[in-house]
Amino acid sequence: MIDLSVIILTHNESRHIERCIRSLQQVTDKIFIVDSFSTDNTLSIASRLGATVVQNPWVSYAFQFNYGIQNNPFNTKWVMRMDADEYITSELAQELKQNLSLTPAEVSGLYIKRRVYFMNQWIRRGGYYPIWLLRIWRQGIGICEELWMDEHIKLSSGTTAQLQNDIVDHNLNNLTWWTQKHNNYAIREVIDLLNIKYNFDEKATVQPDFWGSQEQRTRFLKIKYAGLPLFTRPFLYFIFRYIIKLGFLDGKKGLIWHFLQGFWYRFLVDAKIYEVYQQAGKNKQDIITHFRTEYGKDLKSPNQSVRI
Known part of the structure; x- marks a missing residue:
């Protein structure tokens, strides 16, 4: 050992x-x-x-x-x-x-x-x-x-x-489990993308760097992704993954994966962001109040929230 x-x-x-x-x-x-x-x-x-x-x-x-x-x-x-x-x-x-x-x-x-x-x-x-x-x-x-x-x-x-x-x-669970899980993930993803724009919380994180480690590059690309227009970025991301990065070669199961994980999930995130803007507007404090009342989440700290 x-x-x-x-x-x-x-x-x-x-x-x-x-x-x-x-x-x-x-x-x-x-x-x-x-x-x-x-x-x-x-x-x-x-x-x-x-x-x-x-x-x-x-x-x-x-x-x-x-x-x-x-x-x-x-x-x-x-x-x-x-x-x-x-x-x-x-x-x-x-x-x-x-x-x-x-x-x-x-x-x-x-x-x-x-x-x-x-x-x-x-x-x-x-x-x-x-x-x-x-x-x-x-x-x-x-x-x-x-x-x-x-x-x-x-x-x-x-x-x-x-x-x-x-x-x-x-993961050995079925597709219904997978989609329910990603619906819950979408709320967290919404908060993460909005945090890039509104800076709800200042925590020590991995430094964004396209030429750095995998997570540094991921963080860099996520910041760039967050700056793209709503509902445009899921299409661009899916095309990049499925066409440019040859996802279509993964066959029928690959199509299901790349479409659901690379398009459906990210489109759902954008729809939830759109809903936030419709209900709370784009003022930072109003968005914080919205998440506190709608989801019971304090955007200033992930560690003060209920399980999602």
Whole structure:
């Protein structure tokens, strides 16, 4: 086993959690589950497989994950972030066992490629592979950004390096579950895009940089995307992904994925922003009041909101 602990957030993940834990057991037995009061048998599965499990009320992803970082019971050199519907490949497990202890002292974070599966198919195109994510960092160096969407691990010092093998994101729930989840995501995305324009909250985040790391480039492009006209940008983004980035080569399942995730979801976000403007206008304080009364959310802090 390697000197690594893994933090996983769960809520009703009985369909995925065993697969996730068993893949991680190739490299470590130090698995820490922070559960937001699941009502299925997620906890019993995780406990049976030897994971350490605690429960904590959900506020936001960043709040919950930082709770996991602060309360991690394992004093390991390295910490890893995983989602319950992900698993590590055997190739990544072997790479970690061979190389993690040899990482130079100046390197404090490691990027891993993520493969996304949709309807049991690997989405290879449309800019969806490889996606590089900072998933492993030295204990005490990383913290999760307090953002509404697209939260990344922010390092306080050191440099980063890349691993060669993959994490697989393969959710087994049906399409109805997926669309309901993304409808909830859309509210958070609305707040995140409006925050770029109105600056509701000043939090330390990853620095936008097109030529920087994956998350720096993502942040840069999101700021540019936020400046485009409503209802125009979903069309442009879908054309970019499906035509220019060759998403059409992913076949019928790829069409469903790229259309729903690359167009429908983003069109829904714009429709919700349009609704905000219709109901609250474009004054910053009126928008803050609208979200507080309509959704029970304080736009000045993702950590003062109810679960969505």
